Amino acid sequence: MGCVEARHCEILASYLTFPECREFIISRFPEHYEVPPGYHIFDVYIIGIPPIVIGIEGDDVIFPYTKPCHGTFILRAQGAIEEIARLRATGKKISKKKK
């Protein structure tokens, strides 16, 4: 995982399907952006089935990370101010559906 591993990202959930990842991030975090597959964050390129959703909470960024042998994890990286600024500038903002 390179830099992602070096940042000691917190694993929030493991072995999710991609629809579950979207639901997890949208339902638990206040701000969300849609990005295309291959979006570069830290030193990884996000693998996934569109739409890929990344969440923001404070200075933390929450994103899906797929490993071929182990499925998809949801990671939280703290203090990701530069990545958050880039995400806000380049991602497509999405809102929570009103219930």
Add this chain to the structure above:
Amino acid sequence: MELLLYIYAQSDDGMAQKLENTGRVALLVLGCPEVPVQTSIALYLMNLLKHHGIRPVIAGTKSARMLLEVADIERHYLGDLLDLDHCIAEIVEKRMDADLCFVFIHKESGISYAATMSSISRAKIIALVFGEEAHELAGQITFPCEKIVARAAHNPTPLRGKLDELAGGW
């Protein structure tokens, strides 16, 4: 590995273009090799591609690559071997691409890789779906691609037959 990077280069409009007439290139994307037919079918497909003048390039996990390297120690069938993550990075950054891309799928993460390749590469995507849950997995594929589906885990014959049919169009 280096040779592939010379095949394509970034042009002024940001698109990957061929630098020289190297013929067609097929990328084989291999995930975790826990289903036995994967290695066998990958070797068979590489041979089939070579017979049709198409250069195979493997992008796989370390274990998937190692199984192939040991099975074909003298490299009769093997083409270039790339680390899967490195290959994704090269395609996103438009430093390489292929004409055909076969994604081997036997679990949901394989679909994620195929969807990603469909989004980042200009290659024609062929999803090779196998294993005990092949048909259920194939039903989850909603992006445009050609699907080859066989409920094969230990017996590669059904996949081989379907690849032979596909190769008829090359």
